[in-house]
Amino acid sequence: MATSNWNAQDIHNQQGRLVLITGATSGIGKETAQILAGKNASVILAVRNMAKGQRVIDEILAQHPEADISARELDLTSLESIKAFSDSIIHDFTQLDVLINNAGIMMCPYSKTTDGFEIQMGTNHFGHFALTGRLLPLLMNTKGSRIVVLSSLAHRFGNINLSDIHWSNRSYNTNKAYGDSKLANLYFAYELNRRLKGIKDAPIVTAAHPGWTETELQRHTGFFSFLNNFFAQDTSMGALPTLRAGFDDSVESGDFFGPAAFFEMRGYPVTVKSNKRAHDTTLANELWRHSEEMTGIEFSI
Template sequence: MSAPGFHATTDEVSAGVDLSARQVVITGASSGLGVETARALANCGAAVLMVARDAQKLDAAVAQVSQSVPGASIDTAIIDLADLDSVRSGAADILSKCPTIDLLINNAGVMACPLQRTAQGFEMQFGTNHLGHFLLTGLLAPALIAGAPSRVINLSSAGHRFAPVDMEDPNYHNRHYEKWQSYGQSKTANALFSVGLDQRLQGRGVRAFAVHPGMIMTELSRHMVPEDFAQIARGRKPEELPFKTVEQGSATSVWAATALELEGLGGLYLEDCHVAEPATPDGDGGVEAYAVDPVLADQLWQTSEDLVGEKFDF
């Protein structure tokens, strides 16, 4: 399977892929990229467990996927990633339904929200985008190991270029909160988590990847105002920005989950259905060195274990 690039859609990258008897778990599956990713993988024959925090929206998403893929095997779990108690109970529910997991796609996220706190007092973007997924993935690790060779796909973003992770104050207790800096930190954390997870589980057949889906207008953009688009545009007109459709935005997640050319690889940052090059100051794409640094990945891992109160024995 070749890497089709920016304009590729989910159906194009998954053409000919057979996921029969494979179990997929997708967070943030009640809207946008999560629904399309679930549809595409269900269309390949996978059993899909869709995860979200809003039961009503999740039911509507399940109906949407079921209508598009008649006979699809779909289950659900309710998890609020901004509440670690919900993550723990939801993970137990998933494990009871899925003793083996072949693909875990950590797709859920929040972007550029005002300063808010999670149930445990973490800054909302870092707490939801990273810590909730960190704990969930760790708790689901036994099923991923049982399903090996398996993959974990963590949705990062080109927004990681806004900021590295502040290991001393990731939750903005002692520094001024800036929503885009916070978003960037959380997306850098998603990339570093992919590196750290891959380091720890590759010997047991579990590989991890970070994905930049591209710019897509979904519910993730609900907190954005015109000034935010101006910041992202960097001097360009809004219509000149390289937006993708939902089908194009989900393609790299589906490619990361299924591409044969990624076998034996891991800890990589992917964009436009290929492995990203190093970032350059004048380019939109690429990955910053601090987002794939194994030393920083280890530091973040230790910090994350301390914050969620869970040590993982792998």
């Protein structure tokens, strides 16, 4: 039974379960990996920098020498890398219990992914859309599986312009582009939940946001890095919404978790509400169609 201050101690033994975390080389992903390794899950770190991934593995093994933890290369800015990564997972495993779509970038200068997508939408949304679509058959094959999608309070600043999603005809607003990508994460989580509803053994789909947590995410924003000193919580708290979304038995598909206190910026994880726009099913469907076209991935539902 979960306490009111749900925390990592509420996660039961994960022996025999396979968890895949994107972007686990720092911040919330790294903390999540560390906790799950300590709960005896088999953990795969999906990382773009294998040397950094190995350093995280060494740190985790120093704490949990028996941990079953490994890293595989995944660059979410490349559809080719996503395919190679997913093919290797599907080849090597017969189950995938929890997929945590954690990796993200924020407020970086304008650039495009290998496939020509605006970099924040490309990494945060399109990359994870393609990855989830490719891994869905494995998740469908695994009883009790889950997909956790990381969003942000910044979804509230999002208002996606589907006719110019790559910012080709507007001057680039990096804050807004981040908000758009985090709104896209919610459209995706909610729409996937709707599409899987009623299908036997379909994965539970949840979303989470970590409030304001000090990580490497703020690397492009001197101002936010400075404000970390006053507002940010540490990763041991910041990882809790993800962990609750992925491992609390009482969760329902479609739930969204975030911190309970100080305008959802800090505290223990509870179910939270996204804004009204995130529940617009017409927009969610349009983004879905667009995402299928852009990535060439059709979900086998």
